[in-house]
Amino acid sequence: MNRLRLLLPFAAMLPACSTVTPSTVADEAISADLLRTHVAFLANDLLEGRGVGSRGDELAREYIASHLAAAGCVPGGPDGKWMQPVPILGITSTVTRGLAAKGKGGTATFEAPVNYTAVAGSPSASAAWQDAELVFVGYGIDAPEQSWNDFGDVDVRGKVLLVMNNDPERDPQRFGGKTRLYYGRWSYKFEEAARRGAAGVIVIHTNESAGYPFQVIQASHGRENFWLPFDEGTPTLAVRSWCSEDAARTLCVLGGHELDKLRERAELGNQPPVPLGVKVSLGIENTVRELQSANVVGLLPGTDPMLRDQYVVMTAHFDHLGIGTPRRDDAIYNGAVDNASGCAGMLALARAAAQLPERRRSMLFVAVTAEESGLLGSQYFAEHPTVPVKQMVANVNVDGLNVWGPTKDIEFIGYGKNSLSDVAEALAKRRGRVITPDSEPDKGIFYRSDHFNFARVGVPAAYFKGGHDFLDQPDNRKRMKASYTTVHYHQPSDELAPWWNLEGAAADLRVLFELLAATANADRAPTWTKGDEFEKLR
Ligand SMILES: [Zn+2]
CATH class of the missing domain: 3.40.630.10 (Zn peptidases)
Incomplete structure (x- = not known):
């Protein structure tokens, strides 16, 4: 030695x-x-x-x-150890009251996971929308550097947002053209809606905008979702939901609107949100469990x-x-x-x-x-x-x-x-x-x-x-x-x-x-x- x-x-x-x-x-x-x-x-x-x-x-x-x-x-984790402990929450949601909607055009009920799915966006024991106002917000994007804002100065607190998947693709100069930026991911849309105090989001699924069929969404129904422990200060969204394109059409028609026209208008950018004149209700119950994992961190010290x-x-x-x-x-x-x-x-x-x-x-x-x-x-x-x-x-x-x-x-x-x-x-x-x-x-x-x-x-x-x-x-x-x-x-x-x-x-x-x-x-x-x-x- x-x-x-x-x-x-x-x-x-x-x-x-x-x-x-x-x-x-x-x-x-x-x-x-x-x-x-x-x-x-x-x-x-x-x-x-x-x-x-x-x-x-x-x-x-x-x-x-x-x-x-x-x-x-050498160990690079906290306290001179190899492991950095990572606490994880597992949340499993059950739909206890199915999605129901009413407007001047009548009422409709939807079936999970045939037309939609819904999961928790926070670790509460239950969450619900009770006659919450449904608002169409285009892509649900606020991107100052792209001079694009789908929210205008409309207050969406307590409302449920019907939102298009992906990001705008028509203008090659904006949002990277066909390239999908983070704004195009549904996680961004949920985060932005939470920041604005919305009660929930329904993402309109299309095969083209998602890059996969609705069966992928259906297969995730009822599965456990994993989260890092929630920070006190970080806003959460009570319910995250995805619906089929047909279900989105029906929701719009109930309020006397046409989904295709709304989407066409949203493509122009900077269009104010459209209150659809539709009220939605839904209830979920959540079971939460705590898991423990860790990251492994190895360090090679520099020579300079x-x-x-x-x-x-x-x-x-x-x-x-x-x-x-x-x-x-x-x-x-x-x-x-x-x-x-x-x-x-x-x-x-x-x-x-x-x-x-x-x-x-x-x-x-x-x-x-x-x-x-x-x-x-x-x-x-x-x-x-x-x-x-x-x-x-x-x-x-x-x-x-x-x-x-x-x-x-x-x-x-x-x-x-x-x-x-x-x-x-x-x-x-x-x-x-x-x-x-x-x-x-x-x-x-x-x-x-x-x-x-x-x-x-x-x-x-x-x-x-x-x-x-x-x-x-x-x-x-x-x-x-x-x-x-x-x-x-x-x-x-x-x-x-x-x-x-x-x-x-x-x-x-x-x-x-x-x-x-x-x-x-x-x-x-x-x-x-x-x-x-x-x-x-x-
Ligand atoms: Zn991998």
């Missing part, structure tokens, strides 16, 4: 060391075999799908912490005294869906791609990062919990950071690695939003790779994984995904990748299989590693692109 320590200063002076670069470290430390061994454990049936608050959740965390330690990290209190943050969620409805006699939702693979990637990157001869800034490796329950672990980390948010210079997230074989390209969600893309592009090029932007900008993927919670507090963030341009058997590989999305995604069959080819994932991670190293060692920290929606938060 002592002898080793004595030798270290001399070892550091050996000329061989000068040839150690992030690139050689990446080549040596990141391998397909290493990734496979981590996935084999994390996606094993013994971990029972790593459901939030389960024994599998704990086992996964302990495994990740011990491998971060073996890699050379001037920069070591700045942090490059890497994230991957370790949770998945646990045990659920059996499919083909299998009830364990292993989440091998989603996201045992990403955790494996993080462990490989931590191991490589510990071997860097120079790491001017510190690095944090955060395995976050409850992503599948609404990005809760990363939200908790962003709201209760273990180091000041202003000192986090970047977040890079992985959620699902490429298990189908090497590609020419790497998909970069958040491409162009901040300076990380340019750096990644240059590094990829040196390895004969190309970075491609989000392949499905209309789906709003940037707002659907953990890096988003870092962007929301101003940290330049990006999300790395596998590419599409396969080097071997491209048609066959493309078909396998497509079948993952249509057949295995969020199903018990997302399992490690003998045919998995992790050479592509290893190659992608080497580029990602060089991006982390470059970010840790650069003179200047990354910045948001001028005019980006998150620039003002930095």
Whole structure:
């Protein structure tokens, strides 16, 4: 032991060391075999799908912490521990009084989940609308920087808001054209309505605006929803509801209005809300339970005294869906791609990062919990950071690695939003790779994984995904990748299989590693692109 320590200063002076670069470290430390061994454990049936608050959740965390330690990290959680405890509430809502509406055109009742669903937006034992006034508010967006306000100066306190999904798409100059911004997500609409004191929201579902069929909404009916503990000061919405397009038409007709005309008018922007002359009633009862999970935080201290209190943050969620409805006699939702693979990637990157001869800034490796329950672990980390948010210079997230074989390209969600893309592009090029932007900008993927919670507090963030341009058997590989999305995604069959080819994932991670190293060692920290929606938060 002592002898080793004595030798270290001399070892550091050996000329061989000068040839150690992030690139050689990446080549040596990141391998397909290493990734496979981590996935084999994390996606094993013994971990029972790593459901939030389960024994599998704990086992996964302990495994990740011990491998971060073996890699050379020190605990980065509160009180010098690996775990940052994350308290979670599970709320299950039952509709006890179905949606009923009345107006000058008559009355109507609706059936859940045939025409609508309703869930709690707060942890109260029950919630109700009793003859609440229904108001159409277009997209339900107040975006000063886009000069767009669907609320005018109308007071919507105590009212139920009928709102269109997505964000305006017709003007390419506004709301990113066809690209979906956060304003287009229903979570934004619920938050904005809560800020304005509304009693509830009914989102009008259309397949086009949601990107999925109404069956997806119906399937969520009666399921437990997960939340972080509610803050005293944060406004809540008593009831969140979604209805079919037909149900929305009926609601409008009861007040003598036409849904299509209302929507057409809303597209113009800055149109005042329309009280529909319809009163709605509904009642739900909620059961609330408390669960305990945690984020795992590993730290590699920086080597530059001037920069070591700045942090490059890497994230991957370790949770998945646990045990659920059996499919083909299998009830364990292993989440091998989603996201045992990403955790494996993080462990490989931590191991490589510990071997860097120079790491001017510190690095944090955060395995976050409850992503599948609404990005809760990363939200908790962003709201209760273990180091000041202003000192986090970047977040890079992985959620699902490429298990189908090497590609020419790497998909970069958040491409162009901040300076990380340019750096990644240059590094990829040196390895004969190309970075491609989000392949499905209309789906709003940037707002659907953990890096988003870092962007929301101003940290330049990006999300790395596998590419599409396969080097071997491209048609066959493309078909396998497509079948993952249509057949295995969020199903018990997302399992490690003998045919998995992790050479592509290893190659992608080497580029990602060089991006982390470059970010840790650069003179200047990354910045948001001028005019980006998150620039003002930095
Ligand atoms: Zn995931």
